[in-house]
Amino acid sequence: MTSKTYDESSFRVLKGLEPVRERPGMYTRTDSPAHIIQEVIDNAADEALGGFAKKIHVTLHLDGSVTVADDGRGIPVGLHPEEGVPVVVLAYTRLHAGGKFDKREGNGAYAFSGGLHGVGVAVTNALSTRVEVEVKRDGKIHRIDFSDGGENIGAVRIEGDCGRQTGTRVRVWPDPKYFEAPRVPMNELERLLRSKAVLLSGVSVRLDIEQAAGPALTKTWSYPEGLAGYLKELAGDVEPVAPIFTAEKYAGKDDASFAPGEGAAWALAWFESAVPSESYVNLIPTVNGGTHESGLRAGVFEAVKSFIEHHTLLPRGVKLQQEDVCGRMSFLLSARLLDPQFQGQVKEKLNSREAVKLVSTQLRDPFEIWLNNHVEAGKAIAELSIKQALARQKNAQKVEKKKTSGVAVLPGKLSDCESEDIAENELFLVEGDSAGGSAKMARNKETQAILPLRGKVQNAWEIDPDRLLANAEIHDIAVALGVDAHRADSSPDLSGLRYGKIVIMSDADVDGSHIQTLLLTLFFRHFPKLIENGHIYVAQPPLYRVDVPAQGKKRPARRLYALDDGELAAIRDRLAQEGFKPDAIEIGRFKGLGEMNPDQLRETTMDPATRRVLPVQVRAEAIEQTLKMFTLLMGKGEASGRRAWMEEKGDTVEADV
Numbered sequence: 001m002t003s004k005t006y007d008e009s010s011f012r013v014l015k016g017l018e019p020v021r022e023r024p025g026m027y028t029r030t031d032s033p034a035h036i037i038q039e040v041i042d043n044a045a046d047e048a049l050g051g052f053a054k055k056i057h058v059t060l061h062l063d064g065s066v067t068v069a070d071d072g073r074g075i076p077v078g079l080h081p082e083e084g085v086p087v088v089v090l091a092y093t094r095l096h097a098g099g100k101f102d103k104r105e106g107n108g109a110y111a112f113s114g115g116l117h118g119v120g121v122a123v124t125n126a127l128s129t130r131v132e133v134e135v136k137r138d139g140k141i142h143r144i145d146f147s148d149g150g151e152n153i154g155a156v157r158i159e160g161d162c163g164r165q166t167g168t169r170v171r172v173w174p175d176p177k178y179f180e181a182p183r184v185p186m187n188e189l190e191r192l193l194r195s196k197a198v199l200l201s202g203v204s205v206r207l208d209i210e211q212a213a214g215p216a217l218t219k220t221w222s223y224p225e226g227l228a229g230y231l232k233e234l235a236g237d238v239e240p241v242a243p244i245f246t247a248e249k250y251a252g253k254d255d256a257s258f259a260p261g262e263g264a265a266w267a268l269a270w271f272e273s274a275v276p277s278e279s280y281v282n283l284i285p286t287v288n289g290g291t292h293e294s295g296l297r298a299g300v301f302e303a304v305k306s307f308i309e310h311h312t313l314l315p316r317g318v319k320l321q322q323e324d325v326c327g328r329m330s331f332l333l334s335a336r337l338l339d340p341q342f343q344g345q346v347k348e349k350l351n352s353r354e355a356v357k358l359v360s361t362q363l364r365d366p367f368e369i370w371l372n373n374h375v376e377a378g379k380a381i382a383e384l385s386i387k388q389a390l391a392r393q394k395n396a397q398k399v400e401k402k403k404t405s406g407v408a409v410l411p412g413k414l415s416d417c418e419s420e421d422i423a424e425n426e427l428f429l430v431e432g433d434s435a436g437g438s439a440k441m442a443r444n445k446e447t448q449a450i451l452p453l454r455g456k457v458q459n460a461w462e463i464d465p466d467r468l469l470a471n472a473e474i475h476d477i478a479v480a481l482g483v484d485a486h487r488a489d490s491s492p493d494l495s496g497l498r499y500g501k502i503v504i505m506s507d508a509d510v511d512g513s514h515i516q517t518l519l520l521t522l523f524f525r526h527f528p529k530l531i532e533n534g535h536i537y538v539a540q541p542p543l544y545r546v547d548v549p550a551q552g553k554k555r556p557a558r559r560l561y562a563l564d565d566g567e568l569a570a571i572r573d574r575l576a577q578e579g580f581k582p583d584a585i586e587i588g589r590f591k592g593l594g595e596m597n598p599d600q601l602r603e604t605t606m607d608p609a610t611r612r613v614l615p616v617q618v619r620a621e622a623i624e625q626t627l628k629m630f631t632l633l634m635g636k637g638e639a640s641g642r643r644a645w646m647e648e649k650g651d652t653v654e655a656d657v
Contacts, residue, residue, distance in 0.1 A: 524618070
């Protein structure tokens, strides 16, 4: 057996933009150059969002390059006071550099920006053969060229006078070796530009497509009706059951909960058939939704529920749920957040927990007032919602809970949920009675059940299936699930399954990881179809709590959570960029789930809008490898092999079942 040397020379330091070129998929989409072009368009849109630009002009050239131009202020070209290099060079060659980090009142160039979380046009440069930047600023036309993925940086040179004109023009040649398709998909680009026209009132958006023969094909977008006009276009010939409700609301200077200017604009409508919805954060399209959409649905549900109760429209025995109200709703949502946090560098899903409260708070009262001022429209929406609730309850009756002779067969320590809708129901397998008590208070009793586990579940890897239920903890889990143990190559009856999601919730420490492994062993060995069908999840509770003080009138006090040391370091860096001194921030470490109060546990680990859970999946091509690994780690006769493996690879383990 060969041993690999692990010493100082084993560490490789990637400098500049090299990390992006080494692993482009960590920073952007690699199916096409769409996202790296979007980064440039977003910079132009940020100028328009700040009120500094009125035109965005995109050109698709015959050679595959793309030009994005705006009439904003023009990116600064002078030397950075600390770095000593032109600011335009920093923007295009340094990750996490830009004018969007400083959020202090009066200091930041951008109060609301979509470009904060990602790594911006530096990634565009890294994955392009050439980038040309032209800046009109201070009466001069400045030009700088980058080539070879940003490795070769030209000098900033003056190419003429521009009078009082200002703006930035960027031409990008994406490097085809980094992308599956070399060109930006036309439909996606048009959809992006159309959305900018919708969201940026008074801004002209134009696309020129160069043709091999004849003049360029030109498309322009303008929406005098704003969000409502765009929603009508998405609906096509489908008529809403009530008029479209469109409004906006933003926090004022005296708002105690949110920074001035934070809020949202929206358009809502209900349809008998499906109509697409879209959401944005600081003009960035969030195609996978996120916490701002959760806030919209929460605000809409509370407003409609209040309207229905006020007008006594709900039939006896019908219990309204959020999906009943929002299932037939289509919406356009444009949220503004001072410091948005996204999932992943491509910003397709918003993670900011405060966005739930922000959007629901700003939307609920205006919508409830609108419903009561338009009673017929409100009743039409209520009627559609109640119809959905009746259909759901009728379907749920087909999967009633198992009982024998009128006596419940469920474990006594199980705190079951009220709903009988398997798609909505969740079972949390919680480590310890203390955490189980907090979880019971934190849960949504309608759809979330809690089963506390005492101690560590028995290693089930080599237990005979006939003796599996002799263990009390495993017996309780199996009975609560309503599914019999089975083999991977069998076709078990899963019709008795009582929960659509089974969530393993343990402490964020070594013991918690051990409990996760034991439960995953149980499911992989004896309930494999639950994993195969996507029913098993692992919760990711935070390890750290970060209390951030208020920052003048612009930013109220915040509480942030970090999953691990890496996230804690990132939060510290971000807060330092915002001007906070390290000793002004309080950091607490959770020793376990039982230490969290119910509100913290709900927000970080249980509320679908703000929690983080990982689906457990076994890739088809990795089944044999996974089987061997479980045998090595959990088999009784594998102690020597397990020790050798841990000595060789123990520091490289990642949770990737």
